[in-house]
Amino acid sequence: MNHSISLQPRHVQAAVFSPRLQHAVRLLQMSAQEYAQALRETADLNPFLEVEDPPAADAEGLAGSAFERITAAPASGAQHLSHDDSLDFMQRVALPESLHAHLHGQLGVLRLSQREAAFAAALVEALDDDGYLRISLAELGAALGEHSAEAELRIALKRVQALDPAGVAARSVQECIGLQLDAIADAGMRQLARRIVERHIDLLASGDVARLSSATEASPADVARAVAAIRQLNPRPGWQHGDAATRVVMPDVTVKKVRGAWKTSLNASAMPRVSVNTAYVELFEQHRKQAGAALKDCLEHARWAVGNAVQRASTILGVARAIVARQTMFLEHGPLAMKPLGLREIADEVGVHPSTISRSVHNKYMATPCGVFELQHFFSRGLTHATGGASAPVALQELIRELISVERPAAPLSDVDLARQLTQQGFCIARRTVTKYRQGMNIDPVERRRVQGERRAAA
Template identity: 50%
Template sequence: MTAPALRVEHRQHQTLTPRLQQAVRLLQLSSLDFAQEVHAALDKNPFLEVDETDAPVVPDPAAAPAAEAASDEPPPNDGWSAMSPGDRRAGGAGGDVTALDFVAADVGLREHLHGQVHVLPLPPRDLLLAATVIESLDDDGYLRTPLAELAVLSGVDPEPAEMLTALRRVQSLDPNGVGARDVRECLVLQLPDIEDPALRALAARIVTEHLPRLAQHDVAGLARLLDSPVDAVEAACERIRHLDPRPGWRHGANDVQYLTPDVVVRRVRGSWLATLNQNIVPRVKLNQAYARLFQQHRDARHGELAASLQEARWTVRNVRQRFSTILKVAEAILRRQHSFLEHGPLAMKPLGLKEIADEVGLHESTVSRVTNNKYMATPVGVFELKYFFSRAMVTASGSTCSPTAIRGVIKEMIDSESPSHPLSDPEIARRLLRQGLSVARRTVTKYRQLLKVAPVERRRRHA
């Protein structure tokens, strides 16, 4: 029988302190998530407060034309932007009207449909079934739940014919095409919008019988199958393309993802200057009055407050460290890729995380966290910081270039191609090789898709 024994071992391993864990977590957040994190800390930690000291305001180039973003002149003060949020809510100089009072309220798809159904002379049972269908619609206006399941959800045990009637009633509402169960039905519901009877009949045959060929833009094939003139088929296809395959998106607030730049780049006296976007920097500081009061009356019963004070100090330091790190990395990127801002994608240089990490004295993993979900606003657009990194591709002359530059060359080739004789991917690869760039055909295809350029067959048909 084995007797239990105690054994002492010495091991070395790295652990992150709570402060470092918080610093890493704050560093990898996007600007929006970071602002929410800081505001949450302000709400729950009594030792944190907003830093009311004045800070330079940097204009937001994401909301202004590129020419204005590149200007060195300060933005004009229109009075409204100079007001504090509290002044705007209070109506400025004591008025009751705010700018938000002039913004139209968004009406969602379901509210829009309910408003139409409730003005119809329907008995309560039919109204309930129609409301059940409306509440089951997706945001794009499609019904993807089987009617049999909706019948159970309604709670009134309707017959299948009643559910189908409720569906047809919803499909008759505005916008046209709502309540469809697939794309074909959605387009068929919108065909009455075509005024020409002959064109409408031809479009109906295309939608119901040859929808895949319509997606392939095969006008000649459709003309043969339908035994109709090419011009008539082309006109019907063009009319179908003007129908809305997502009718529900016309109503309600769209889920728009806005990009908020963390760094703003401007040209100042011939040099490129990177600054933090002060408009989104949540400035926090330690509430010294509360901290002194706590230190004067501190005892063992206040352990929770002591932890809050320590966390507040960590938060203040980590917020400053986050923005200092982002700015250092952005400035290092700008020093390496300033030619991109002056000459476009063709001047993009190969750049690795290790180069920036060595220059600013950080670990590669830290640089990777900084470049994800952090954006730089420039006079030529808003770019994620990791956009400026790419591996080096060796040319025939032995020099290196970045994939971004190669994509720029491909785009120039396609933009200058003959409309009647567009360039295929193999031909683009051969032309690149003649310029000293050895790029495989599949790589050209991948870059063309990244540029959102259609294949050669579709470009030829459009021409």
């Protein structure tokens, strides 16, 4: 058989991106901080480009127009951009959330009376950065003007101590470690570790395995394993949500209700002022013939950078507004009302390619009355209902959290039970999906919740 290779011309249509367009795509994908830094680095090398950070916010709010902060010389026909100059600098958001916010969020899904919720919230606010309660319940009651409420505060303390992270709201290191012992899977090892923590904390601190073995009548090998398991626990649970583990982000857009309607605006304090230095431009024009090509390229790039800043802000705002228009029920009623949403739906609304939407929502944040969320948070594929509708995974996660929050402590719901209840409510969801959602919310499995319920009942 003869095989011959021949070359024949073919016409193939393919998208070709210019270096400038590729640069614009990279800028669109950057976070607010990364974008500002990129502008500053460009300005260091370009005499025509000026970048000025927004003035520090104060209690009166941030003065000046966000549009003026983006550019002092907008391109002809540039769209005016709605802005919010009232975002206080304290609304810069640290991720992950603070310990107090994390605990308040968990309390918010519990069915508590107003008085019970108030006592639990007061306990959360009394915790220090390590996650400890350093004042007595009597002192807290006196501070609240409830001198006879110590019994109610004791119940509230148990509720807070049952929240994530394990060990929170302890009044001593001993109690903190004791609250975390359920994490030890082996029952025998867990019992030995509990005996060591409750009765021999001093020997544990000194690491004296021989004396611990004698005191507990356990073999040195078992004691060594128990001590090793205890040392894996966290004596400062609050640090999981403290400053050492945070990175600060600045919301790109803000959403708030104004006269009954949701208003989406650019966050002025996230946007540096970008402009072309007019004095240098005039000097360049006067000596254009003597100026080299490099200066001409600098001026052209400075003007492009200003126009790109406007375009970038306009795209982010357009995407955010389209998201808000489709997730109004989430803003009104919380996670249970989140709707499924795809990139193409927003792309069709804004008039861009879905890949542009993907880049626009990456590392961009929206401040809402419900909290601060990355724009990606609002996109998800829907899980179908038996009736033909669909719900966003966030809504299903919140429903699972709600079902677990009202379960009987003595008979908590397994993932199979949860899937069955959701199916009875019309949701088509598998047990493995329930497990994935529960684990994603850091909710303990059924056996661990059962042990915790038994401990609370015994207390």
